[in-house]
Amino acid sequence: MSANGAGGYPRTxxxxxxxxxxxxxxxxxxxxxxxxxxxxxxxxLLFLPRDITHAKVLAAWVHELERGALTTLLAFxxxxxxxxxxxxxxxxxxxxxxxxxxxxxxxxxxxxxxxRALSTAAGELAIESGVEKLVAHMTPDxxxxxxxxxxxxFRAEALxxxxxxxxDGTKHDLVILSLDVERFRARxxxxxxxxxxA
Numbered sequence: 093m094s095a096n097g098a099g100g101y102p103r104t105x106x107x108x109x110x111x112x113x114x115x116x117x118x119x120x121x122x123x124x125x126x127x128x129x130x131x132x133x134x135x136x137l138l139f140l141p142r143d144i145t146h147a148k149v150l151a152a153w154v155h156e157l158e159r160g161a162l163t164t165l166l167a168f169x170x171x172x173x174x175x176x177x178x179x180x181x182x183x184x185x186x187x188x189x190x191x192x193x194x195x196x197x198x199x200x201x202x203x204x205x206x207x208r209a210l211s212t213a214a215g216e217l218a219i220e221s222g223v224e225k226l227v228a229h230m231t232p233d234x235x236x237x238x239x240x241x242x243x244x245x246f247r248a249e250a251l252x253x254x255x256x257x258x259x260d261g262t263k264h265d266l267v268i269l270s271l272d273v274e275r276f277r278a279r280x281x282x283x284x285x286x287x288x289x290a
Contacts, residue, residue, distance in 0.1 A: 101165070108204040110169060114213060117157060117164035117176070122150040125166070128173035131198060138256045138264055139230040140194055165213055167197075167206055174198040175206050177214035181223065189224040195237065207240045215244065219273055226271040231256070231264045238267070246271045 102115035117125070129137070129144045142149045156162040161182065167175035175198060181191040193214050197207045218226055228246060230237050246269040254263035 105209055107206055107209065112174065112206065112209075113168045114165050114209070115168070117154075117166045119154050119158065121166060121173075122147070122154060124173045125153075125176065126150055128176070128198060129196075132196060133199065134259060135231070135264075136196060136234070138258060139234070139266065140196070163214075163217060165210060165217075167201075167210060169201070174201045175210050177210035179214050179218045179221075181218070181221070189222075191218040191221075191223040191226055193218065193226055193228045195228070195240075202236060207237065208243075211240055211244060215271075224273050226273065228269045229266055230269070232267045238269070241269050241271075244271065 102113055105112045105114065126145060126147070137143060137145070142152075144150065144153070153162065153164075157164060161180070163179045165177045166173050167177075176194075176196050178194040179191050180194065182188065193211065195207060195210050195214065197210070215226060226246070227249075228237075228241050230241075232238070232251070248267055249270040250268040252266045252268070255266040256264050258264065
């Protein structure tokens with residue numbers, strides 16, 4: 093999945109009475125993403141596979157973007173990163189038809205529609221690339237995030253007990269939500285709804 097010339101980005105959304113720009117992450121964004129990550133509650137980082145506050149992780153992230161293994165949309169308000177959506181898909185794995193969505197939103201931007209906007213935009217990009225199934229990982233107590241995904245048609249598929257451990261050593265459960273794209277489209281068509289999970 094390439095970010096070059098895709099999907100009409102950058103694009104500007106009006107959220108909570110102010111513009112938010114969505115554009116693809118690229119080399120040079122590391123400092124802005126690091127500042128965003130450092131402002132997040134530590135608990136919010138638990139469902140990400142790596143700690144994105146570390147410079148080495150950010151460098152590896154950019155490398156994966158450049159080789160096309162990841163696609164990331166960043167949300168900017170007044171020049172600061174306030175949200176990010178990543179699509180992770182490995183075409184050489186046993187599950188090339190599956191993509192993982194990872195969505196993180198700044199605390200003071202929650203409840204304004206940014207999480208839904210990022211989820212929808214990233215989901216559309218993943219589906220356009222031929223993905224048949226979307227998954228998202230989060231801890232069960234992240235009620236807002238779970239609700240956003242469930243309203244898009246995602247359903248809980250698995251609960252992994254004590255699967256992630258925070259910086260204090262406390263273990264947390266991880267819930268996996270999934271969306272079967274074709275089943276969703278068929279159900280939407282049957283009810284005369286939009287075929288995309290928007």
